[in-house]
Amino acid sequence: xxxxxxxxxxLFVAGAAFAVDPGEQLKDPVQEARARAISKELRCLVCQNxxxxxxxxxxxxxxxxxxxxxxxxxxxxxxxVDYIVAxxxxxALLKPRFEPxxxxxxxxxxxxxxxxxxxxxxxxxxxxxxxAPALDAEEKARLDKLLGRPE
Amino acid sequence: MIVELGxxxxxxxxxxxxxQMVVPxxxxxxxxxxxxxxxxxxxxxxxxxxxxAFAALxxxxxxxxxxxxxxxxNSHTAKPLIYKIAGVWxxxxxxxxLWVLILSFYGAMVALFGGNLPDALRARVLAVQAVIGxxxxxxxxxxxxxxxxxxxxxxxxxGLNPILQDPALAFHPPFLYAxxxxxxxxxxxxxxxLIEGRVDASWARWxxxxxxxxxxxxxxxxxxxxxxxxxxxxxxxxxFWDPVENASLMPWLVATALLHSAIVAEKRxxxxxxxxxxxxxxxxxSLVGTFLVRSGVLTSVHAFAVDPSRGIAIxxxxxxxxxxxxxxxxxxxxxxxxxxxxxxLSREGALVMNNLLLAAAAAAVFIGTxxxxxxxxxxxxxxxxxxxxxNMTFVPLMIPLFCLVPIGPLLKWKRSDLVAASERLMGxxxxxxxxxxxVLAFQTRGPWLAALGMGLAAWLIAGAFFEVAWRIGLxxxxxxxxxxxxxxxxxxxxxxxxxxxxxGIVVAGIVGTTAWxxxxxxxxxxxxxxxxxxxxxxxxxxxxxxxxxxxxxVGVVRVTRDGRDVALMLPEKRSFPVERQEKTEAAIRxxxxxxxxxxxxxxxGQGAWTLRAYYNNxxxxxxxxxxIMAAGGIVSLTDRRYxxxxxxxxxxxLAAQPAE
Numbered sequence: 001x002x003x004x005x006x007x008x009x010x011l012f013v014a015g016a017a018f019a020v021d022p023g024e025q026l027k028d029p030v031q032e033a034r035a036r037a038i039s040k041e042l043r044c045l046v047c048q049n050x051x052x053x054x055x056x057x058x059x060x061x062x063x064x065x066x067x068x069x070x071x072x073x074x075x076x077x078x079x080x081v082d083y084i085v086a087x088x089x090x091x092a093l094l095k096p097r098f099e100p101x102x103x104x105x106x107x108x109x110x111x112x113x114x115x116x117x118x119x120x121x122x123x124x125x126x127x128x129x130x131x132a133p134a135l136d137a138e139e140k141a142r143l144d145k146l147l148g149r150p151e
Numbered sequence: 152m153i154v155e156l157g158x159x160x161x162x163x164x165x166x167x168x169x170x171q172m173v174v175p176x177x178x179x180x181x182x183x184x185x186x187x188x189x190x191x192x193x194x195x196x197x198x199x200x201x202x203x204a205f206a207a208l209x210x211x212x213x214x215x216x217x218x219x220x221x222x223x224x225n226s227h228t229a230k231p232l233i234y235k236i237a238g239v240w241x242x243x244x245x246x247x248x249l250w251v252l253i254l255s256f257y258g259a260m261v262a263l264f265g266g267n268l269p270d271a272l273r274a275r276v277l278a279v280q281a282v283i284g285x286x287x288x289x290x291x292x293x294x295x296x297x298x299x300x301x302x303x304x305x306x307x308x309x310g311l312n313p314i315l316q317d318p319a320l321a322f323h324p325p326f327l328y329a330x331x332x333x334x335x336x337x338x339x340x341x342x343x344x345l346i347e348g349r350v351d352a353s354w355a356r357w358x359x360x361x362x363x364x365x366x367x368x369x370x371x372x373x374x375x376x377x378x379x380x381x382x383x384x385x386x387x388x389x390x391f392w393d394p395v396e397n398a399s400l401m402p403w404l405v406a407t408a409l410l411h412s413a414i415v416a417e418k419r420x421x422x423x424x425x426x427x428x429x430x431x432x433x434x435x436x437s438l439v440g441t442f443l444v445r446s447g448v449l450t451s452v453h454a455f456a457v458d459p460s461r462g463i464a465i466x467x468x469x470x471x472x473x474x475x476x477x478x479x480x481x482x483x484x485x486x487x488x489x490x491x492x493x494x495x496l497s498r499e500g501a502l503v504m505n506n507l508l509l510a511a512a513a514a515a516v517f518i519g520t521x522x523x524x525x526x527x528x529x530x531x532x533x534x535x536x537x538x539x540x541x542n543m544t545f546v547p548l549m550i551p552l553f554c555l556v557p558i559g560p561l562l563k564w565k566r567s568d569l570v571a572a573s574e575r576l577m578g579x580x581x582x583x584x585x586x587x588x589x590v591l592a593f594q595t596r597g598p599w600l601a602a603l604g605m606g607l608a609a610w611l612i613a614g615a616f617f618e619v620a621w622r623i624g625l626x627x628x629x630x631x632x633x634x635x636x637x638x639x640x641x642x643x644x645x646x647x648x649x650x651x652x653x654x655g656i657v658v659a660g661i662v663g664t665t666a667w668x669x670x671x672x673x674x675x676x677x678x679x680x681x682x683x684x685x686x687x688x689x690x691x692x693x694x695x696x697x698x699x700x701x702x703x704x705v706g707v708v709r710v711t712r713d714g715r716d717v718a719l720m721l722p723e724k725r726s727f728p729v730e731r732q733e734k735t736e737a738a739i740r741x742x743x744x745x746x747x748x749x750x751x752x753x754x755x756g757q758g759a760w761t762l763r764a765y766y767n768n769x770x771x772x773x774x775x776x777x778x779i780m781a782a783g784g785i786v787s788l789t790d791r792r793y794x795x796x797x798x799x800x801x802x803x804x805l806a807a808q809p810a811e
Binding site for chain 1: 392504514545672
């Protein structure tokens with residue numbers, strides 16, 4: 001159902017409302033800076049991967065207001081984010097949480113690099129073995145024996 | 152009548168493609184030159200037929216023939232001419248016709264200029280191209296027919312999404328498609344080689360120019376898309392890590408890896424089967440990109456199920472080509488024995504590292520882009536993977552890659568020593584250190600990482616410069632001799648220098664705009680001013696303007712610096728009545744080193760207008776650098792070694808080259 005609502009919303013996003021209106025900004029510069037930092041990690045749910053800090057959509061505007069309200073109410077950064085997630089789901093986080101369902105995501109790129117590095121290393125090694133001096137008669141006999149080849 | 156002609160031509164093209172798929176393949180297996188000879192004329196005829204279909208569709212858009220359902224849905228009489236043209240591919244059906252047009256164009260190019268290929272290879276390549284053509288022509292005709300009529304025809308059309316009514320975005324899809332589809336050539340060569348079971352140095356040499364021919368428009372297309380996002384989305388960002396963007400970045404990364412591995416396959420005869428695998432992956436990711444953008448799966452896995460016929464068809468095509476190619480690879484690749492060996496510290500060793508890092512980067516983008524879909528399909532929570540993920544995974548892979556770029560070309564093939572290379576790297580190293588120190592000394596704000604980023608950019612740019620300088624002996628003192636050697640330097644070497652230097656410029660642009668952008672967000676009454684980066688912005692007037700098919704709210708902003716007049720900037724907010732949408736049009740003034748970027752918003756109810764202004768340091772370098780990279784590709788493509796009919800002269804010239 002939420003997906004349906006989101007898709008419908010997406011159809012009606014007007015492109016030209018405004019990102020961070022002057023009227024929204026908090027008086028306290030420290031609180032405002034915190035609000036901006038949090039906003040950069042929250043997704044404007046109806047936009048394509050834009051943060052609410054960057055987005056013009058009305059929903060982003062509402063979310064920015066909620067973030068500032070929570071900050072003024074005395075929430076710490078984590079509580080603000082939790083508040084948003086409780087209402088909009090983890091979909092609102094641009095940086096997915098590190099938990100069992102996202103382990104594959106977070107470790108995937110590293111795993112890809114390590115697998116690639118292992119293959120590369122084995123290719124280098126194999127290539128170096130190729131240059132190794134040929135086996136002498138005794139070694140060859142031993143190898144044949146190990147491999148169970150007939151004399 | 153013309154529309155029916157187009158429909159007929161497209162149907163005929165499918166028939167020709169089937170012929171081109173079957174007959175030359177049988178001919179190549181039986182070594183029957185008469186059957187193989189069918190391939191080239193069939194490819195040409197297929198191209199002509201699709202061109203007729205495309206022209207018919209274009210005609211319907213230009214004449215606003217609303218009896219055609221597609222035109223009624225996506226066009227409007229009041230639309231400017233350029234967007235009537237762009238409207239042809241600004242929708243699913245038309246974009247697919249453009250896709251097959253470009254596909255058949257590449258096929259026709261092989262038919263015309265592939266005379267230097269062995270007959271069997273050429274026949275097989277064209278047959279594989281035809282398989283792709285059959286799949287997509289069938290897809291168009293059976294699920295996405297652009298020529299369907301409406302009866303009765305509406306009097307007026309629905310118009311085109313205003314977001315698409317933009318010069319850069321109008322020509323963004325053709326470039327991107329030329330890149331995506333161009334990678335089908337490398338794919339067809341790879342499949343043909345697997346069928347033949349033979350890959351030699353000449354195969355790699357044939358693949359390189361075709362890959363390059365795809366890489367160039369792909370680079371331009373991505374740069375255009377990023378530029379468009381920069382000035383349209385209204386906050387000056389240039390890359391969002393959006394799935395649609397990632398869909399174009401993945402094939403680019405793999406194509407870049409392929410360009411480099413094909414060099415190793417050509418020069419050293421190793422990495423052949425890896426090169427083939429990359430060719431398969433590059434085109435597979437292009438297909439994945441088409442699938443992601445066209446199937447609606449991105450909006451939601453569930454939206455995909457709403458109109459399953461198209462989505463399932465594209466998915467089927469995807470599974471057939473990727474699965475089929477990889478199966479063929481698994482079966483035949485062991486036949487392709489690698490010969491020769493290589494040491495880690497050598498040109499080929501550096502190119503292997505390039506491939507490792509680019510492939511891992513492509514994997515990172517792939518995982519980040521598709522994981523939310525995967526999790527959703529598995530019944531997991533809906534999650535978003537945004538910029539923070541890619542900054543933590545993609546960027547760390549790029550940094551060692553960029554460090555490596557100037558080193559690789561200075562290493563010798565087979566076995567190299569670092570001492571000799573490091574002497575030649577001295578110039579670039581000194582340049583990089585100077586830039587790091589200078590940035591640290593003069594930077595008043597911004598992270599210290601920015602200094603390292605700029606140092607990396609200088610390392611790339613200076614590295615490209617000193618590499619050419621060394622090869623032409625610029626510092627030997629004999630200018631005339633250097634000039635003579637510069638003229639003789641292979642175009643591919645020049646192309647590489649441009650591409651690598653351009654990359655450095657892109658890096659400088661990204662680092663500069665990310666680290667040092669300044670912004671001001673304020674509400675101004677007419678006559679009020681705001682300060683930004685030493686400029687004074689005064690809102691002089693706010694008025695309305697009538698465009699061809701929109702109404703614009705225009706802010707007139709006077710820009711001054713120390714009391715001197717600098718510019719008059721006109722940010723707009725456009726309303727499109729037909730489409731009932733709004734769009735911001737930022738006013739951008741560039742000095743070449745920075746952009747002043749102004750956007751106007753709504754009136755706040757108290758007579759003041761929201762104004763958002765940015766000072767984006769080095770932002771224009773991102774796209775200038777991208778264009779220089781593409782230009783490097785073009786220069787490289789004109790290299791004599793790629794051309795036909797000049798082998799003797801080329802060989803004589805190569806002999807005159809100093810040994811590398």
